[in-house]
Amino acid sequence: DAGVIQSPRHEVTEMGQEVTLRCKPISGHNSLFWYRQTMMRGLELLIYFNNNVPIDDSGMPEDRFSAKMPNASFSTLKIQPSEPRDSAVYFCASSYPILRTSGIYNEQFFGPGTRLTVL
Amino acid sequence: QKEVEQNSGPLSVPEGAIASLNCTYSDRGSQSFFWYRQYSGKSPELIMFIYSNGDKEDGRFTAQLNKASQYVSLLIRDSQPSDSATYLCAAKTSYDKVIFGPGTSLSVIP
Numbered sequence: 001d002a003g004v005i006q007s008p009r010h011e012v013t014e015m016g017q018e019v020t021l022r023c024k025p026i027s028g029h030n031s032l033f034w035y036r037q038t039m040m041r042g043l044e045l046l047i048y049f050n051n052n053v054p055i056d057d058s059g060m061p062e063d064r065f066s067a068k069m070p071n072a073s074f075s076t077l078k079i080q081p082s083e084p085r086d087s088a089v090y091f092c093a094s095s096y097p098i099l100r101t102s103g104i105y106n107e108q109f110f111g112p113g114t115r116l117t118v119l
Numbered sequence: 120q121k122e123v124e125q126n127s128g129p130l131s132v133p134e135g136a137i138a139s140l141n142c143t144y145s146d147r148g149s150q151s152f153f154w155y156r157q158y159s160g161k162s163p164e165l166i167m168f169i170y171s172n173g174d175k176e177d178g179r180f181t182a183q184l185n186k187a188s189q190y191v192s193l194l195i196r197d198s199q200p201s202d203s204a205t206y207l208c209a210a211k212t213s214y215d216k217v218i219f220g221p222g223t224s225l226s227v228i229p
Contacts (some may be wrong), residue, residue, distance in 0.1 A: 042221040043163070043207065056216060091162055105151045105170070105211065110162035 004111035006092050012117045018080040021114045024073055025094030031106060034067055034077050035091040037113075043091070049075065082118045089113045122146060123210050123220035131226045138195040140206050140223050145189070148213025152184060152191045155207040157222065163207055167193060198227045 005024040013019055025032050033048040047057040049069045057067070064083070069075040079086055091113045095106035125142050132138045144152075151170045155163035169175045169182040169191070181194040191210075195202055208220040 043219040045216065045218075105168065106217075107165050107168070108217070110164070113162050 004092055004094050004109055006090075006111040006114050008114060009112060010115045010117075012119065013082055014119050015083055016081045017118075018078065019082045019086075019116060019118075021077040021090050021092075021116070023075045023077070023092030023111060025075070025092070026096075026109055027073070029094035029096045029109070030072075031095045032069060032075050033091075033093040033095070033108060034075070035093065035110075036088045037091060038088045046077070079116075082116075084118045087116055087118050089115050122212065122218045123208055125206075125208050125220040125223045127221055128224040129226050130223055131228055132198050134198060134200060134227055134229050136198050138198045138202065138225055138227070140193040140195075140208075140225065142191040142193075142208030142220055143189055144191070144208075144210045144218075146210065146212045146218075147186075147189060149189075149210040150213075151211040152182070153209040153211075153217070154180075154182060154191075154193045155209060155219075157205045157207060159204070195225075198225075200227045200229050203227050 007022045031050050034046040035043050036046055037043045046059045047067045048055055052069045065079055067077045092111045093108040095108045097106055123144050154167040156166045157163040167180055167182040169184045172184055172186055175182045179196045183192045203226050205222040205224050207222045209217050211217050
């Protein structure tokens with residue numbers, strides 16, 4: 001399996017422009033997560049989907065951010081309009097449930113990330 | 120108070136020594152805990168998970184969990200320069216969300 005695929009790997013844009021980040025999860029995984037990582041704030045969960053349905057978007061910073069998952073093999077994170085403070089590495093991760101004696105846990109597999117710079 | 124806390128480091132240990140990484144969490148209902156390793160410029164990768172009190176060993180890695188103290192640790196025995204990375208502690212909270220700590224930077228000196 002190719003793992004989680006993200007594109008683009010690097011994006012440089014100017015303030016006010018629309019940015020779209022793309023993610024293809026691992027085939028068969030039913031959960032998908034979007035994270036943002038900065039030095040100041042660490043790794044923050046923005047939104048996650050289960051079976052293509054958004055479950056928790058409480059981490060989305062504001063209305064400028066939106067995410068969609070039209071099918072099990074594709075998701076987008078859109079920022080419109082972008083601002084310099086949005087500069088960060090954005091990771092997509094996917095997971096599937098693993099049953100253990102203590103219950104179910106999900107191992108998240110991360111994509112390589114998209115490094116976004118907003119000038 | 121942050122939900123998952125770690126010492127940011129950097130933690131420096133000589134090659135061959137034991138590296139000890141610590142993590143505390145605030146949600147007493149958290150059940151599962153994870154250690155991820157992240158090399159500079161790369162994405163996090165899962166190296167250990169633990170859900171029962173006590174120790175869990177996997178090769179040179181040992182995860183320790185003490186739910187009463189809300190404390191998780193990761194021991195790396197016989198540290199190697201290739202272990203130099205940032206280690207992220209994560210907890211699956213009682214409201215079913217995985218929260219990551221800020222990470223501890225580890226440097227293993229040859």
